[in-house]
Amino acid sequence: MADLTSAGRRPLTIARVIGVLERGGAQLSALRLSAALRSEGFDTRLYAGDATDEGIALAAAFDVPVETFARDAHLQWVPSTDFAQWLRPRLADADLVHAHMFGAWWAAAAVVPDGVPLVASEHNAMTWPYGDHVAQARAAAGRLAAFFAHGPAARGFAESLGVPQSRRLEGRSIVDGFDARPLPGLPSPRVTFAGRLHPEKGVDVLLEALALIPDPPVTLLLGDGPLRESLTARSRTLGLADRVLLPGWVRSPGSYISGASLHVVPSREEAWSQSAVLALGLGVPVLASAVEGLPVTLAQGRGVLVPPEDPEELARAIDELLHGRGVPDPTPGRVYAARFTPEQIAPYYADTYRRLMPRQPATPRQPYVSPQRASDARM
Template identity: 35%
Template sequence: MKILHVITGLEAGGAERQLRDLVARQRFASEVAVLTRPGLISQVMQADGVKVHHLGMRNNRDVRVLVPLWRLVRSGGYDVIHTHLFRAGLYGRIAAWMAGTSVVVASEHSIGDQHFEGRRITGAIRALSRAVERLGNVTIAVSSAAARRLAGWGIPAERIEVIANGVDAKAFAFDPAVRQSTRTQLTIPSGGIVVGAVGRLEPGKRFDVLIEAIATIPDTVLLLVGDGPERARLVELARRLGILHRVILTGASDEVPALLSAMDVFAAPSQEETFGLAVIEAMACGLPVLYSACPALEELPADAAPGARRLPSTAEHYHRAISDLIHTGISRLPPSPAVAHYSIELHVERVEALYTRVRDQRSQSKVISPAGRKQ
C-alpha cells in the first residue's frame, strides 16, 4: 500500500510533528505533499529520507494548487490519500476525487468550539466542510471532543473515526545531561526556575497570560517554544512589564524534547484545544503541568494524570499556581498513565488498520470514478 499525506504546512506545530512521527513508523510506503510553508519539519522529514513535494500555494484561496496536486495524485500510484488540517482536507479531497483515488482519509487536528487553526469558525466554513467531506471516505477526529464538534458541523457520525494522537514516550523522557546543556545554550542558570510552553504563537494560545503571570515572580524564566503572528506583541508585552530579559522565545524548533528537559513547570493557558498534544509530551518528560484545556486529559479518569492541574486561563490563576509549586518544591515526576495511554505505536496501528478497513470496504463495492474507471 502506498500513501500520500497532504498537509497545509510543515512548520513545527503539533499536527506537523504528529505527521512526522506517523510517517516515520508506518509500514507502508509514504510520501508527503505540503501545500504551503514547507518549514522546519519538512527539512527534518527529508533528512530522514521521506519524499516531500512542495506545491507552492500562496494563500488560502490559491485554487491553482489543485492542478499540481491533482497531477501528483494521478501520477503517483497512491492507494490512500490522507489529508491533515482543514485547508489540506479541502484541496486534497477534491484532487483525490478528480483523480479517482479509492481511499481518502482526512484528519482534523485543530478544531475548537469557536475557532480552528487560529481562525474563527463561520457558517460558510461549516457548509464548505460538509460539502467536501462527502468526497472522502472517513474523517479522523483526534479526540472525542473533536468528534462532537465535527458532528455539530453536520458531518455524519458514521463517517467520523476517533483516533487519538500519539506520543513517543522514549523520545520525550527527561535527560539531566540534556537539561544542563540546553540551559547552558540558552544562558539559563542551572538553579533557576523555568516555566515553559510549546505551541504556535497565536492569540488563542494565550501566552500573554504566562508573561503577566511570571512578571512578579522573581528569578523565574519563561521559555516559549514556537513561532507565529503573536511574537512581536508578546515581545512588546514583556518589554512593557520590564521582564524581556526573563522571556526566551526560541522560535520554531525540532528540539522540543531537549527544551522540555530544560523546563521545571509546563503551562498551557489556551482555552480551546482539539487534543492537547504538548501537554502529553510535557508529562512524558515528567513535568508538572498547568493547563486550561486539554481534551486528551479531560477524557481520561482523574488519576490518569497526577501532576496535572486545570486552571482558568487568567494571569492571576497561573501566577498563584506557579508560586505554589515553587513554594512547595518542584520535582520531576514519573511518566503518568496518560502517557502510556497515548502511545505513538497505538496511534500508528489504528491509522493503518483504518486504511485497510476502508480499502477492503471499497473493494467490495463497484465504484465508478470521475475518470470512468472502476475502483
C-alpha cells in the same frame, strides 16, 4: 515508489495531503506518523498546499518526500479548485489518501479516484478566518471513509457535517522524547512553555502572570511565531527580560522540559497538547488552562487546570506548584503518555488504513512521477 516485495506485492502507498506545511503540532504529528508507518509497510508521499521553508525542511528531516502547491494561499481553511486539479495526477496511483486540514481534504475529495479511500484529520477548532465554507465542507464530507478528530471541537465539527458515527474516529498524535535528558547548563528551577508564539497559545497571559509573582522563575518559551517580537518587548516592559528566555523553535523540546519545575500550557484554544503529554511522560508537573481538550488530557489528577484568560489565577497556581503545594503524582501522567509512542500509534492508523483499503493487486499501478523528479532522472 519502493520496489516490489519478495512476495510480488508492492508496499502500500499513502498520499498524505496537508493544508499548510509549517513548524506546528499538526504538521509534526503527520510527519511522525509518516515515519512510523514505514515499519508497518507503508510508503508516504506528502503534498502540501501552503508551505514555508521551515516546514519543507522539517519534512526533509523526517525523510518524507514533499511537493508544494503554493505559498500564502490559506489552504488550511479555504477550498481551492486549482489545488484540487494540481492534486489530481498526484493521487491517481495512491492506495489511500489521508488529508489533514479542511482545504486539503476538500480538494482531495474533488479528485480522488473512485475506489481509493479518503480519510481526513482535523487538529484544530474550525474558526473560518477566511470565509464560511461549511456548505463545501458538508458536501466533501460525504466522500470521507473516516474522519480522525483531534479533540472535542473537531469531533463536534465532524458530527455537524453529517459524518456517520461509525466513521468518526479518535485522532491520535505521536509524541517522542520521553527519554530526554536535560541539556547541561539550564537554569533550575525553571518553567517551560513549548508551542507556536501565536495568540491562540496564550503566551501573553503567561507573561502577565509571571509579572504578578514576587520572585518569578526563569521561564523558557520554546517556539517561534508572529508574537515573538511583541512578547520580547512585553517581557522587557514587565521587568522580566532576565527571567523570560526565548530559545526559538527546537525540534526536541524534551531536553528543555526534562527536569523542569513546571510546564505551562496557557492556551486560549487547544484540541490536544503534544507538549503537555511530553511533559507528563517526563514526570514534569503540567499546569494548563481549562479549554477544549486540555481537561481531558489532564483528567484523573494528571495535571492542574486554571481558567483561561486569567493571569491572577495562573500566577497563583504557578506559585503554589513551585512551592510544592498541590503537585500531581507523576505516575498517572506517565501511564497516559505511554499511549502515544510510535509503537502504539502506528498500528492504530495502519489497521484502520488496511480495513478501508480494497484488496491489493499483485501488479503495481504505474506510479505518478512529478515533473521535478522526471527532470532529475534525465540528468
